[in-house]
Amino acid sequence: MMRSTAAEAPERHERRRIRPELFFVGSAIFHYLGPSFAVLLFARIEPLGVAWLRILVAATVFAIWRRPWRRWRSARRDERATILAWGVLLAGMNSVFYLAIDRLPLGTVAAIEFVGPIAIAAFAVRTLRNAVAIGLTLAGLALLSDVSLAGSPLGFLFALANMVLFAGYVIIGHRVSRHTGLTGVDGLALAMIVAGVASAPIGMVAGLPALTDPVALGAAIGVGVTSSVIPYVFDQLAMRRLARETYALMTALLPATATVIGLLILAQRPQLAELLGIGLVVIAIVVHRPVSAEKTYEEREKVSDG
Numbered sequence: 001m002m003r004s005t006a007a008e009a010p011e012r013h014e015r016r017r018i019r020p021e022l023f024f025v026g027s028a029i030f031h032y033l034g035p036s037f038a039v040l041l042f043a044r045i046e047p048l049g050v051a052w053l054r055i056l057v058a059a060t061v062f063a064i065w066r067r068p069w070r071r072w073r074s075a076r077r078d079e080r081a082t083i084l085a086w087g088v089l090l091a092g093m094n095s096v097f098y099l100a101i102d103r104l105p106l107g108t109v110a111a112i113e114f115v116g117p118i119a120i121a122a123f124a125v126r127t128l129r130n131a132v133a134i135g136l137t138l139a140g141l142a143l144l145s146d147v148s149l150a151g152s153p154l155g156f157l158f159a160l161a162n163m164v165l166f167a168g169y170v171i172i173g174h175r176v177s178r179h180t181g182l183t184g185v186d187g188l189a190l191a192m193i194v195a196g197v198a199s200a201p202i203g204m205v206a207g208l209p210a211l212t213d214p215v216a217l218g219a220a221i222g223v224g225v226t227s228s229v230i231p232y233v234f235d236q237l238a239m240r241r242l243a244r245e246t247y248a249l250m251t252a253l254l255p256a257t258a259t260v261i262g263l264l265i266l267a268q269r270p271q272l273a274e275l276l277g278i279g280l281v282v283i284a285i286v287v288h289r290p291v292s293a294e295k296t297y298e299e300r301e302k303v304s305d306g
Contacts, residue, residue, distance in 0.1 A: 087194020
């Protein structure tokens with residue numbers, strides 16, 4: 001049963017006044033800022049431990065803020081199954097992402113990561129223009145794979161695994177944003193709690209030393225909030241009002257953002273081949289033409305209010 005009260009109406013109305021693109025920009029700012037600080041934590045904590053701490057911090061924040069279990073009873077069975085699957089996916093995605101950026105530059109991992117969303121967007125509309133976008137994507141990935149395989153074959157495999165899982169994040173996250181029971185941020189909150197449990201067997205042992213290290217613990221809290229709370233909340237607010245293909249298209253900014261952050265914070269200077277590969281991925285997303293065949297957010301909200 002969908003909950004729509006008079007007290008919630010002003011909040012929804014306020015969100016409608018903010019363009020969804022601005023939510024995406026907010027997500028883009030934090031999307032790789034937090035992971036760049038996480039790389040600095042690798043000197044104290046193993047990557048899988050950092051991933052678990054990031055998830056644990058986010059799950060704790062969401063539990064205190066949203067108390068999402070209150071919505072569990074009113075959710076449909078398929079919504080519950082989706083949340084459980086999303087939680088397991090988030091655990092795997094964050095873990096392989098940190099294993100990848102421990103071995104490869106942040107910008108390279110980001111460009112590989114967004115090949116998945118490009119494929120989602122391009123295959124949704126089968127036109128000549130989108131075929132060109134797919135070709136550019138494959139060319140960019142080929143350049144990045146040459147550099148990555150030469151530097152760290154294992155890192156490239158982790159980056160590919162992260163690419164697949166991130167595509168799943170976009171697909172499932174967009175579905176959750178349209179739920180009627182476990183919807184949006186509440187669905188995300190429950191999924192993050194599931195992710196905390198799912199990631200414990202592979203990350204808890206490595207992450208526990210941070211609990212007695214004030215510097216590492218403070219950094220882990222910062223990473224968790226800036227990596228898994230702020231950007232993921234903005235993602236849900238943007239996904240609720242954007243078609244999945246449009247959201248995937250807008251990720252063109254993120255590989256470039258990651259490269260700049262990697263350069264400024266981590267002093268990771270990209271090679272010429274990496275810059276060309278990242279550039280081709282960005283151009284591919286710009287070339288791609290999306291389609292929106294879904295109801296707009298405003299139409300769905302009018303139905304909800306009615």
